Amino acid sequence: MxxxxxxxxxxxxxxxxxxxxxxxxxxxxxxxxxxxxxxxxxxxxxxxxxxxxxxxxxxxxxxxxxxxxxxxxxxxxxxxxxxxxxxxxxxxxxxxxxxxxxxxxxxxxxxxxxxxxxxxxxxxxxxxxxxxxxxxxxxxxxxxxxxxxxxxxxxxxxxxxxxxxxxxxxxxxxxxxxxxxxxxxxxxxxxxxxxxxxxxxxxxxxxxxxxxxxxxxxxxxxxxxERTLSWLVEHLAEIIVRHARADFDARQVLAPADLLADPNEALEWTRKYMIGALIGLDLEATMASALNKARTT
The missing domain is CATH 2.60.120.650 (Cupin)
Structure with a gap:
């Protein structure tokens, strides 16, 4: 039916x-x-x-x-x-x-x-x-x-x-x-x-x-x-996370002091990284993957 x-x-x-x-x-x-x-x-x-x-x-x-x-x-x-x-x-x-x-x-x-x-x-x-x-x-x-x-x-x-x-x-x-x-x-x-x-x-x-x-x-x-805009945000974030896990620069160690004493530098690097990753997304491929995910999961 x-x-x-x-x-x-x-x-x-x-x-x-x-x-x-x-x-x-x-x-x-x-x-x-x-x-x-x-x-x-x-x-x-x-x-x-x-x-x-x-x-x-x-x-x-x-x-x-x-x-x-x-x-x-x-x-x-x-x-x-x-x-x-x-x-x-x-x-x-x-x-x-x-x-x-x-x-x-x-x-x-x-x-x-x-x-x-x-x-x-x-x-x-x-x-x-x-x-x-x-x-x-x-x-x-x-x-x-x-x-x-x-x-x-x-x-x-x-x-x-x-x-x-x-x-x-x-x-x-x-x-x-x-x-x-x-x-x-x-x-x-x-x-x-x-x-x-x-x-x-x-x-x-x-x-x-x-x-x-x-x-x-x-x-x-x-x-x-229903799929919502927040669902699409989550999908894009997952793509960026997968990209970051495979990225040599993103796999560098954060020493405890980088997080505890002065986290601003690490946060600024991360913010720029995410903005760059979003700008660099292939929108056609990203939308195709989102549609496939919506149909099957």
Whole structure:
């Protein structure tokens, strides 16, 4: 499956990269060949689901259950994942592109079309239950609803342009003021997804989805980790570092006094070296290497 099967023409997407949530409508059976509830049930009930591929989310608060509570070594204890679901808890199925070739193809096609680093997860929530509470992701989330119905209450970003390295919710959480706002303020909008719906959720948008039908909700998420200017800075820096490691002059020893007593001379040499290396870069070759890196890593 290709990205355009989910969101329409790629040229339109590339030139008008969405910064607002939007839903793409398809027929209910459009994505039945991607993943089914029956396949997930088989993984769970045959005890073939490795611990690295599943996270249990508490019914009470949406928090993550500590893995030692339900795993022995690399595998969940037999029956524990099913028992968790039966009690109303949700599960997050991680890196499904490493388990299903068709999801690996989708992941690779999405990455090739957008240059965004991608992965594929899934979420299974029992009927009328909720998994994660309000949070935001540091990447675009492309949600494909496969089974059941799920409502997504949304708030506009409180953190602009978060990344995995900067203002990541997993590390930052909420301030007291933000927590109070989310507890007392109705969502800015709500979106209810049904099978065949694809939902584009830009990074930073706050959400806390919950199942609204009696049957369980299953959706996959294709994470699109966008390339940023800081990513390109990092790529150029890596090229300069590789060049410096091979450069005879750059391999000269810095005596302790060069750093402790009077580091200015060494810093000035380094600054000029980096400026010269940047000026001397072959822009065409550098961009080609950046594009190859974006498509493959």
């Amino acid at each position: 290709e990205l355009h099967d989910l969101v329409g023409p790629i040229d339109t997407l590339s030139s008008n990269w969405p910064d607002q949530p939007q839903v793409y409508q398809h027929t209910p059976d459009t994505f039945r060949d991607l993943l089914t509830l029956h396949e997930i049930d088989e993984l769970i009930d045959s005890n073939c689901l490795a611990a690295r591929n599943v996270v249990l989310l508490r019914k009470e608060d949406g928090g993550v259950v500590e893995s030692h509570e339900y795993t022995d070594g690399d595998m969940p204890r037999p029956g524990t994942v099913r028992e968790h679901l039966d009690r109303g808890g949700s599960i997050s199925l991680r890196l499904l592109h490493t388990l299903y070739p068709r999801l690996a193809i989708l992941k690779n096609n999405v990455q090739g079309a957008t240059l965004c680093r991608a992965h594929v997860n899934a979420y299974l929530t029992p009927g009328r239950q909720q998994g994660l509470r309000y949070h935001y992701d540091p990447y675009v989330t492309l949600i494909v609803q496969l089974h059941g119905r799920k409502t997504w209450p949304l708030h506009k970003p409180m953190v602009e342009r978060p990344t995995e390295e900067h203002e990541n919710f997993r590390l930052r959480g909420w301030t007291d003021e933000e927590h109070k706002f989310l507890a007392t303020t109705p969502p800015a909008q709500s979106v209810t997804l049904e099978p065949g719906n694809v939902f584009w959720l830009p990074r930073g948008w706050i959400h806390a989805p919950y199942a609204v039908s009696e049957e369980p909700s299953l959706h996959i998420t294709v994470a699109l980790k």
